Amino acid sequence: DAGITQSPRHKVTETGTPVTLRCHQTENHRYMYWYRQDPGHGLRLIHYSYGVKDTDKGEVSDGYSVSRSKTEDFLLTLESATSSQTSVYFCAITGTGNTEAFFGQGTRLTVV
């Protein structure tokens, strides 16, 4: 398995609270991604990073922010969680060049 660790693996939070999910990699890969997975929608890209402090929006970025201060860490923050953000969140990494993405084990987030 690729060296990707997501934390926490499970979280329940209240509406309106801030939440930060962490993705840590040991592969020194350049590209990192945050996806959310919901029934009927597959995997949808939230944000991605192409280097330290270099990030860009994906297709469902509203309500989310990211930061990448080190190569190995990519943080996803929900500034004020809403019930619509209840989902399973996956982090992925790829190296330079057109290669496959490797995924973490996912974080199940429930906003009540």
Place this chain on the structure above:
Amino acid sequence: GESVGLHLPTLSVQEGDNSIINCAYSNSASDYFIWYKQESGKGPQFIIDIRSNMDKRQGQRVTVLLNKTVKHLSLQIAATQPGDSAVYFCAENGYNFNKFYFGSGTKLNVKP
């Protein structure tokens, strides 16, 4: 965003039979395609990939076929086994290098 879709949400096959999972994509500029397998509670795992300069690629018990004329991708699994039961996703990198778009997934049920 990109449109990557799957024809059948659920596919049931008998153990030992061959399985075919289909996927359509919309961006004719896509040049890299991947099939992922996702087991319950886990992140997607890479199965096989194919680049746009190829029509067919074979792996261990799996074959991916690419028809660029009709923008169609398929995954063939030979001698399907119970361990193949999972959700299968196709993904393509679209026009934006290193930015992957996923289909909604097909659930494969293997009957003993």
